[in-house]
Amino acid sequence: MEFNSLSELKQRIMPALKMKEESFFKEGKNITAEDIWIYLKNNKWIISKNLSLNEIVNDILKLENID
Numbered sequence: 272m273e274f275n276s277l278s279e280l281k282q283r284i285m286p287a288l289k290m291k292e293e294s295f296f297k298e299g300k301n302i303t304a305e306d307i308w309i310y311l312k313n314n315k316w317i318i319s320k321n322l323s324l325n326e327i328v329n330d331i332l333k334l335e336n337i338d
Contacts, residue, residue, distance in 0.1 A: 277312070280327075281308055283324070284324070284327055284328060284331065285304065287328045287331045287332060288304035288307050288308055288331060289304050290331075290332070291304070291307055291331050291332060291334060292304040292307065300336070302337055306337060307331060307334060307337070310334075310337045311327075311330055311331065311334070315330055316330070
């Protein structure tokens with residue numbers, strides 16, 4: 272699946288971002304969906320090429336903390 276822009280991709284994965292935000296909240300961490308998006312976009316996905324939607328969602332759900 273291809274996306275025409277980062278905002279289109281972000282919109283598509285927002286349910287996973289929100290789910291992870293809620294998970295962090297339950298752990299007592301104040302990490303938002305926007306924080307997760309920015310962190311992964313700037314630290315993990317920037318060095319990756321041709322990620323599938325499945326890989327992106329998997330990265331979100333496996334994220335344990337934002338350093």
